[in-house]
Amino acid sequence: MKRYWEYIRPYLGAFILAPLLMLTEVLGEIMLPKLTSMIINNGVAVRDMSYILNMGGRMLIIAAVMAAGGIGGSYFSSKASICFSTDLRKAVFHKVQQFSFQNIDDFSTGSLVTRLTNDIQQIQNVLMMSLRLLFRAPGMMVGGLVMAYLINGQLVLILVAVIPLMTLAIFLILRTAFPRFEAMQKKIDRLNSGVQEALTNVRVIKSFVREDYEMEKFQATNQDLKKGSLDAMKVVIATMPVMMLAMNLTTLAVVWYGGNLIIAGSMPVGDLTAFITYIVQILISLMMLAMVFIQSSRAMASLKRVREVLDAEIDLTDDESAQKSAQVTRGKVEFKDVCFQYAKGTEEMVLDRISFTAEPGETIGIIGPTGSGKTSLVQMIPRLYDAAEGQVLVDGIDVRDYSLKNLRQGVGMVLQKNVLFSGTIEENLRWGDEDASMEEIVLMAENAQADGFISNFKDGYNTDLGHGGSNVSGGQKQRLCIARTLLKKPKILILDDSTSAVDTATEAKIRQCFEASLKDTTKFIIAQRIGSVEHADKILVLEDGRIVGMGCHEELMNSCAPYQEIYYSQRDSEKEASA
The missing domain is CATH 1.20.1560.10 (ABC transporter type 1, transmembrane domain)
Known part of the structure; x- marks a missing residue:
């Protein structure tokens, strides 16, 4: 006892x-x-x-x-x-x-x-x-x-x-x-x-x-x-x-x-x-x-x-060397020879020798086929998982040397699977900042292109969401999750295929708001559509857990065959759809 x-x-x-x-x-x-x-x-x-x-x-x-x-x-x-x-x-x-x-x-x-x-x-x-x-x-x-x-x-x-x-x-x-x-x-x-x-x-x-x-x-x-x-x-x-x-x-x-x-x-x-x-x-x-x-x-x-x-041993905690006072202030992200595997002890690597640098304020696009390791890569920035080998640095400090609380406070994530909670729209948005004023909440909803449909609800921001947001559409749910994350005012923003359920015009408006209101925030955008990332400062092309191409859209169109293949296949599909 x-x-x-x-x-x-x-x-x-x-x-x-x-x-x-x-x-x-x-x-x-x-x-x-x-x-x-x-x-x-x-x-x-x-x-x-x-x-x-x-x-x-x-x-x-x-x-x-x-x-x-x-x-x-x-x-x-x-x-x-x-x-x-x-x-x-x-x-x-x-x-x-x-x-x-x-x-x-x-x-x-x-x-x-x-x-x-x-x-x-x-x-x-x-x-x-x-x-x-x-x-x-x-x-x-x-x-x-x-x-x-x-x-x-x-x-x-x-x-x-x-x-x-x-x-x-x-x-x-x-x-x-x-x-x-x-x-x-x-x-x-x-x-x-x-x-x-x-x-x-x-x-x-x-x-x-x-x-x-x-x-x-x-x-x-x-x-x-x-x-x-x-x-x-x-x-x-x-x-x-x-x-x-x-x-x-x-x-x-x-x-x-x-x-x-x-x-x-x-x-x-x-x-x-x-x-x-x-x-x-x-x-x-x-x-x-x-x-x-x-x-x-x-x-x-x-x-x-x-x-x-x-008595369970938590395999991901603050290390003894963690700098409790360290905060994410600039948003610079570096991957140095990072390898990752979900099941420890197996030979198969989900990510293999990943190296790149994202400067503060840059937009990094990440594209690649399903199972190439895109989500796994960005989940290592807020330490949802730890690297098996190599280092992930934020502002020059290994992520393992931050306290988990301080690190994750500096990183905003819109996950691939959008999650809302029972309660009103306002209560869900306040997950980003519980002390935010109503004006801030409305502004971030506007940036996420969510204010329009929220205002059309009878109760507006006091509209009660069903279990898991069951009474809003997939696109509306995505935009609410984006607004919630924007309220957090993160130095690093990660969007994991988070605009897949919205039309291209709405996605373009969201991207324009990002460029205006998040110019100092480092943005990682995972997408299936090249149109979602072609304006990024740097695009990473992943295949089988490795970077097979890196650069801006024009550079990759000239030098990266996998990127070209994705681009032309999507363009042909769009032509067929419009025909």
Whole structure:
């Protein structure tokens, strides 16, 4: 538990009070059967009403104290477990936010969602149950055994024979339960991943009429989870009948043997009644412990999964040599013999010996066939990935020598996959600068050619976007993402095929605004259309992870065969389209 002490310490008072208050219930449950036997033996037997009322009054007081203690114990156990899980969930989410793309790929998004929700909820439930039963179940068992022994030492021998057998049964059940619960949580991961993928890509599913296929895939995953859940629950289901059988057999044995003692006159009726009650309490306490242990086995599987996230080594962090005060001030970018690979240890390089320099304020176009490494190249500037070999320098400083926060504050990216969040258009744009004035927001929307369609909405900038921007078109989404990034006022701007969904006239207007308002910003433009980059100061032509051409449009038209091939093929396609 050392790993989780920091989440327990702030609520230590509740963690202590919960089991202590539950002890009042234990004391009451131990006292009440004895008082009942005294009423039967000394009150009912001799018809002493005053004695019965006196002892009955004491029992009412004890019951009231038990109720108060139970309520207090339940409150503090709820407070301790809920606060603990809230802080733990916060810590796990904070850790996930620090993950690199590689870390996220290692766990999968669906698994991380399960660990943040289902796993932590399981831990909370078991913690709450444990705090309530931590002292109560053992206290009932020990107290019941002592009281039963004081009543009749011979009858206790029956319990001495039964308790070890029940303990062995609980151990065998636990040994079977843990791996099954762990397997069940993994199957929940797969189900969550599948649901997330299907809901995120629902438009693609509908456009390809693949609903039946997705339903079959979901059904297979769902059935697998059902099977895993039933396998795990069989263990829980088997627990109760085993415990009840042991309790009933023990009670029968006590009644039979105790009845003979009463007939022989060596044991009062009230003592047998109390003894049976203590027997039931002892066996119920064992059942409580069994349920806690079984649920704990599931919680232990969840704790293990949560600990894997908390203890995960983040492969992309601030290096010890990072200059915490260093800021991106000019926007000069240099690649020196940079090599990159996604899977470490493989021979295949996504980027191979990339070298070039982008001066402050320059526009760098990047073009090449799909899979040539264009996106991988620009993702290394804000350190979304690190180079396997070579150096990426910004303003003459290796990107690994910046703090991640300072480096990324100086770089604006419009990703290939445009992402908007639930909320209004204004709230989404303020991701670029939460303190921006409304005038700045409108200006950047105008530069991104987004103000026109925003103004046509009934609520303008207060228009609520659907999940992921589902109620705007692809071109509108791209322009909103560009406006959001422009508000950041970055020294380096990266546009990763971010105007593919807008027409050429709108793209030209966006480019003109860039030239006017971002003249001091270094711009990297990845595009499929040569028309999007032909006005760039420098164009990089990538092929199979290597630079096969570098220069302005005119230079490449004279010296770079791959660039010429792209240019003429696109020109012929445009002629055919217009014919």
